[in-house]
Amino acid sequence: xxxxxxxxxxxxxxxxxxxxxxxxxxxxxxxxxxxxxxxxxxxxxxxxxxxxxxxxxxxxxxxxxxxxxxxxxxxxxxxxxxxxxxxxxxxxxxxxxxxxxxxxxxxxxxxxxxxxx
Numbered sequence: 001x002x003x004x005x006x007x008x009x010x011x012x013x014x015x016x017x018x019x020x021x022x023x024x025x026x027x028x029x030x031x032x033x034x035x036x037x038x039x040x041x042x043x044x045x046x047x048x049x050x051x052x053x054x055x056x057x058x059x060x061x062x063x064x065x066x067x068x069x070x071x072x073x074x075x076x077x078x079x080x081x082x083x084x085x086x087x088x089x090x091x092x093x094x095x096x097x098x099x100x101x102x103x104x105x106x107x108x109x110x111x112x113x114x115x116x117x
Contacts, residue, residue, distance in 0.1 A: 023095070
């Protein structure tokens, strides 16, 4: 593996990691803004359940992809990168879809502070 491809992989995975961190932070913070006050705890529980399902299934899929792309003891991470990139793209698309929905509901998620809710 060349020096350039190693740097590209590190940069790509770093960008995916930052995207996942930002998405998670934004997702958890918006829950109280999009559900009624009476069901906030339930909404957090459901979100936590989905996150844990992803934490179980995601590494399994990455491992399966890695096993299928191993040749002579060397793993080609191209398809793993594609899988993670698709996950990031789906998150981006879902967020883009959420913007007009939020604007139709009064722009709660785009509000500068909680007092604008």
